[in-house]
Amino acid sequence: MTASAAGSFPLRPYLRPDRVHPPLDYPPYRSSQLRAPRQPLVLLPHRLTEVTGPLLGEDRVRPGDADLTGQHAGEPQGERIIVAGRVLDGDGHPVARSLIEIWQTNAAGRYRHDGDQHQAPLDENFTGLGRCLTDDEGRYRFVTVKPGAYPWRNHRNAWRPAHIHFSLFGQAFAQRLVTQMYFPGDPLLPLDPVLGSVPDAAARDRLVARFDIGLTEPEWALGYSWDIVLRGRGAAPFEPGGDGR
Amino acid sequence: MSGPAAGLTPSQTVGPFFAIALPWPDGPQVVPEGTPGAIVIAGRVTDGAGDPVPDAVIETWQAARDGGFGHPDDPRGAAGGTEEAEAARFRGFGRCPTGPDGGYRIVTLRPAALPSGDGRTEAPHLDVSVFARGLLDRLVTRIYFPDEEAANAADPVLAALAASADRDRRATLIAAPDGGGGFRFDIRLQGDRETVFFDV
Numbered sequence: 001m002t003a004s005a006a007g008s009f010p011l012r013p014y015l016r017p018d019r020v021h022p023p024l025d026y027p028p029y030r031s032s033q034l035r036a037p038r039q040p041l042v043l044l045p046h047r048l049t050e051v052t053g054p055l056l057g058e059d060r061v062r063p064g065d066a067d068l069t070g071q072h073a074g075e076p077q078g079e080r081i082i083v084a085g086r087v088l089d090g091d092g093h094p095v096a097r098s099l100i101e102i103w104q105t106n107a108a109g110r111y112r113h114d115g116d117q118h119q120a121p122l123d124e125n126f127t128g129l130g131r132c133l134t135d136d137e138g139r140y141r142f143v144t145v146k147p148g149a150y151p152w153r154n155h156r157n158a159w160r161p162a163h164i165h166f167s168l169f170g171q172a173f174a175q176r177l178v179t180q181m182y183f184p185g186d187p188l189l190p191l192d193p194v195l196g197s198v199p200d201a202a203a204r205d206r207l208v209a210r211f212d213i214g215l216t217e218p219e220w221a222l223g224y225s226w227d228i229v230l231r232g233r234g235a236a237p238f239e240p241g242g243d244g245r
Numbered sequence: 246m247s248g249p250a251a252g253l254t255p256s257q258t259v260g261p262f263f264a265i266a267l268p269w270p271d272g273p274q275v276v277p278e279g280t281p282g283a284i285v286i287a288g289r290v291t292d293g294a295g296d297p298v299p300d301a302v303i304e305t306w307q308a309a310r311d312g313g314f315g316h317p318d319d320p321r322g323a324a325g326g327t328e329e330a331e332a333a334r335f336r337g338f339g340r341c342p343t344g345p346d347g348g349y350r351i352v353t354l355r356p357a358a359l360p361s362g363d364g365r366t367e368a369p370h371l372d373v374s375v376f377a378r379g380l381l382d383r384l385v386t387r388i389y390f391p392d393e394e395a396a397n398a399a400d401p402v403l404a405a406l407a408a409s410a411d412r413d414r415r416a417t418l419i420a421a422p423d424g425g426g427g428f429r430f431d432i433r434l435q436g437d438r439e440t441v442f443f444d445v
Contacts, residue, residue, distance in 0.1 A: 009320040011362045021256045022381035031379030034293040035434050037442050042411060044443035048359050049372045052316035053306060054338035090253055103266035111262040129266045165260060167267065172318060173306045173372050174445055178383065180257040197381050198255040206254055229252045
């Protein structure tokens, strides 16, 4: 067929979530003031460009990329942890063979980035970059160290709770998501305007990982479970043994 | 699950330190430099004060020259018509962090027009995501081409804008010729001539 041919075919749009994502204009997060658009967003129906997306594969991931503690000559300082979970869509289907990229501070709360001037030590054995592909069931697993809290200048005595940045592609442009994972029991969580920008309390809770003794490896590392759910299309619920899409 | 939106993971800002992870050496090359027919699309990202945004990352997604996406969810077929030899070099996806001047630059091929699924035709376009400190969710816009006037006039997205109260802002989605065969597409996050951003 020629792609320019007019014709009718079914497109399966993704559902539009209500009250899941933060508003763009959120004054408590000061950096939004000059960057959030003032005009309302214009509805874009999902057509071919939105229901497809980059399917980035093995060539984006090198061996060892999922172990942030093994990328240098020595082991990084800090509390070794395992962060693992599944990537699903809103219909319960696993998001298989999909690229995840993460970045974080070291255990002292310092990013390996020229722009981070926090008076905390760098760690020559820690970059803070991880990548992996989900497996056929949407599972992922990283080994890293627990990141530290750090001060920022959003308001007086502002501190970001410890977090890991996650970038996900899903299977479609409409599913692209960049987010942050937090740690349970962190006293900074209720004070953080970035987490607090999420309007719904249950949705905020979904950004907090769960300590998982089953994922914890004896004599070695604590385990944190965190599942990520991307938009679905309202399709039939996933049936084991189905085509997985 | 209690409802369609139940359980979705919320967006959070990419923050100022994504350069640890997101830039790829070949990110801006949707096709390698020097590929026959390759064009450059470049521009600046500016904020509501007109100042450059030096800590944004731009991502693009588009069809190939023959309209293919090489994607299994393409209802026209997974291959989508993408020519094999070209598909080997064409990623469809570009990623470029902005520099100190807010500038970004993508090397790509011009995409084909696309059937809209309901009998109309979308003009050639790239979908664009903008991530930056200060943006709690990504912004999405589109790049259209200035020398596709007839196709743009028939494009359902541009036509809907032209028929709305936002008609004066339609022009923000049309790239400008850069005089060298490429295109310039500036992204104004806020204020004067604010770029049209989409609820995707």
